[in-house]
Amino acid sequence: MRVAELKPRILLGPGPSDTHSRVLEAMARPTIGYLDPQLLALLDDIQDMLRAVFCTQNELTLAVSGTGMAGMEACLANLLEPGDRMLVGVAGFFGQRLAQVAQRVGAEVFTVEVPWGQVVSAEQINEALKKHDRIKLVGIVNGETSTGAWQPIPEISAAAHAARALLLVDAVTTLGGAPVLVDEWGIDACYSGSQKCLSCPPGLAPVTFGPAARAAMARRKRPVQSFYLDMGLLARYWGQDRQYHHTIPVNMIYGLHEALVLALQEGLEARWARHRAQHQALKAGVEALGLSMLADPAHLLPSLNVVGAPEGVDEAVARRRLLEEYGIEIGGGLGAFKGKAWRIGLMGESARPEKVAALLSALRAILEG
Ligand code: PLP
Numbered sequence: 125m126r127v128a129e130l131k132p133r134i135l136l137g138p139g140p141s142d143t144h145s146r147v148l149e150a151m152a153r154p155t156i157g158y159l160d161p162q163l164l165a166l167l168d169d170i171q172d173m174l175r176a177v178f179c180t181q182n183e184l185t186l187a188v189s190g191t192g193m194a195g196m197e198a199c200l201a202n203l204l205e206p207g208d209r210m211l212v213g214v215a216g217f218f219g220q221r222l223a224q225v226a227q228r229v230g231a232e233v234f235t236v237e238v239p240w241g242q243v244v245s246a247e248q249i250n251e252a253l254k255k256h257d258r259i260k261l262v263g264i265v266n267g268e269t270s271t272g273a274w275q276p277i278p279e280i281s282a283a284a285h286a287a288r289a290l291l292l293v294d295a296v297t298t299l300g301g302a303p304v305l306v307d308e309w310g311i312d313a314c315y316s317g318s319q320k321c322l323s324c325p326p327g328l329a330p331v332t333f334g335p336a337a338r339a340a341m342a343r344r345k346r347p348v349q350s351f352y353l354d355m356g357l358l359a360r361y362w363g364q365d366r367q368y369h370h371t372i373p374v375n376m377i378y379g380l381h382e383a384l385v386l387a388l389q390e391g392l393e394a395r396w397a398r399h400r401a402q403h404q405a406l407k408a409g410v411e412a413l414g415l416s417m418l419a420d421p422a423h424l425l426p427s428l429n430v431v432g433a434p435e436g437v438d439e440a441v442a443r444r445r446l447l448e449e450y451g452i453e454i455g456g457g458l459g460a461f462k463g464k465a466w467r468i469g470l471m472g473e474s475a476r477p478e479k480v481a482a483l484l485s486a487l488r489a490i491l492e493g
Contacts, residue, residue, distance in 0.1 A: 133447070134479050137455035138269050138428060139297070140319035140326050141471040142479075143379075147324055150382035151375045158372050166381050167362055167372075173384035177299060177322075177392065178314060178332045180306035185332040186362040187318070187380055188353060189373055192296040195315025195329030196225055198353040199292050202333075202341050203261050203313060206230030210261045211252055211289070213244035213280065217270035217458045218294060222263045229349070234259070240460040241271045241419045241430075246279035253287040260340070262289045266304065267297035269467070270458040272430035273419040274302070281310040290337055296320060299330065300387050301399040301427040301471055312337040318376070321399065321427055323472025324383035327376040331355075383472075399426040402475040406468060409484035413491060418465055427475070429468040430461060434491065439466060442490050450486040 135142045156163050167186075174185045188198045204210060204226060212223040214237045226233045234256050236248045244264065253259055262284035266275050277293060284291040290312040295304045299314075301321025306314050312334045319326035333341070333355065341355065348354040352370060361369040387395060403426035407417060410431050418430045433439035439456060443466065446452045455467035470480065 131451060134452045134482060135474055136468050136470065136479060136483055137453045138467045138469050139317070139471065141321070141323050141469060142473040143323055143325055144383070144386055144473050146386060147379045147382045151325070151379040153375070153378055155374050158374060159366060159368070163372075163374060163377065164366060166377055170377065170381055170384060171362065173381075173388060174330050174332065176388055177384065178304060178306045178330070179308065179392075180332050180334070182306065182332045182334050184338060184355065184359055185330075186358060187328040187330050187377075188315075188358065189327070189370065189376075190329055191319070191326045192315065192317030192329055194353065195296070195317065195331050196222060196294065197350065198329070198331055198355060199313045199315050199333075200226050200229045200231075201348050201350045201353050202355045203290060203292065203337060204229045204231045205344055205346060207232065208260045209234065209256065209258050210263060211236065211249065211256065211259045213249060213262070213264040213275070214238070215242060215244055215265065215271060215273055215275065216240055216268040218265045218268055218296070222265065222294060226261075226263065231261075241273055243273050243275045243420065243423045244280065246283045249280050249283040250286075253283060253289065259287060259289045261292055263292040263294070265294040267295070267302065267425045267427060269297045269428050270430075270461065271419050272417060272425050272428050272467070274423045274425035276423070277309045277311065285310060290340060297425065297428050297471070300395065301475065302396055302425070303392075306332055306334070318380050318383065320469070321471045322380070322383045322387060323474075324379045325376070327373055328380050399470060399475045402470045402477065402480050403427070403429060405477065405480045406470060406484070409480065410487075413484070413488060418461065427469060427471045429470065430457070431466045431468060433465055437491065439463060442466075442487075445490050446483075446486055450482070452483055452486055454483070
């Protein structure tokens with residue numbers, strides 16, 4: 125098979141989302157060098173535009189090469205040293221992942237776990253912070269892609285700061301599709317991915333670090349174990365030194381640049397409202413089919429919807445038919461929801477009324493057939 129023979133899809137899974145044609149056209153421009161002044165100008169723009177989408181003034185805001193996991197690893201590897209203590213709110217698969225990666229960095233990790241579909245409360249975080257002293261970092265996932273639950277951040281932030289801990293937020297499934305107010309909410313470090321609500325292909329991970337996080341990084345006793353993800357070294361390339369660190373994926377930079385231009389041209393408020401509206405349309409549509417979302421109704425994430433599969437229907441067969449007969453991709457359940465749910469992403473260019481309508485009519489045909 126050749127790439128040119130690939131069939132187009134409507135991407136309504138947990139990511140990647142559909143890419144705007146302007147982003148794809150940008151990525152097809154000729155590759156230039158990683159120190160070309162034109163590329164450096166794009167990097168400066170990306171930092172400014174990322175500050176706008178993260179709603180932050182943080183100087184140290186850039187895109188790490190790699191997917192959302194690179195953003196997660198960059199934050200943990202730079203903020204933690206072996207023996208440091210971290211508290212993670214675990215409400216699903218990606219909370220578990222955050223705890224696992226922190227352990228690999230050598231941290232002593234404590235968790236607050238809630239049933240899948242629920243969010244972690246500030247009281248639970250408070251209690252855990254009372255029980256375990258010397259917690260350096262509290263980590264939480266804003267949009268839990270495995271459950272479709274939307275974790276509120278401000279109260280968790282207050283709890284973390286009252287215990288003199290830093291707050292790390294995973295915004296992989298929310299940045300660009302829902303408010304991620306880094307400064308207003310007091311988030312010390314935050315990471316995301318290019319391929320979800322920013323609607324760029326996978327390959328870059330926006331990250332931002334506030335003053336308290338940078339101060340903690342400056343107090344490190346040993347260098348960051350990962351050379352590739354060392355924020356101090358990356359900041360020297362993205363900042364004024366322009367010192368070689370690694371060969372940045374140039375055409376991905378074009379894509380992210382154009383995706384951010386599109387997001388800001390639309391306007392963040394309008395973009396968040398569009399994601400909410402399509403989520404509501406999907407919710408009404410699946411309810412009309414007799415189905416329901418599995419997350420706590422008070423905390424439904426607009427960008428990722430976990431819908432319970434009907435009794436007696438093999439969810440994997442229905443998903444395969446959607447892909448093969450209708451060209452629509454949705455995801456299957458993870459962990460506790462494996463075999464029981466569909467994960468329907470409405471992110472970036474995928475959060476469009478005609479795509480929601482296409483999915484609902486295909487699902488109806490499959491379920492009624
Ligand atoms: N965090 C969350 C909430 C995610 O949904 C994902 C991916 O789906 C990740 C982290 C990891 O991102 P990636 O798969 O881009 O490495």
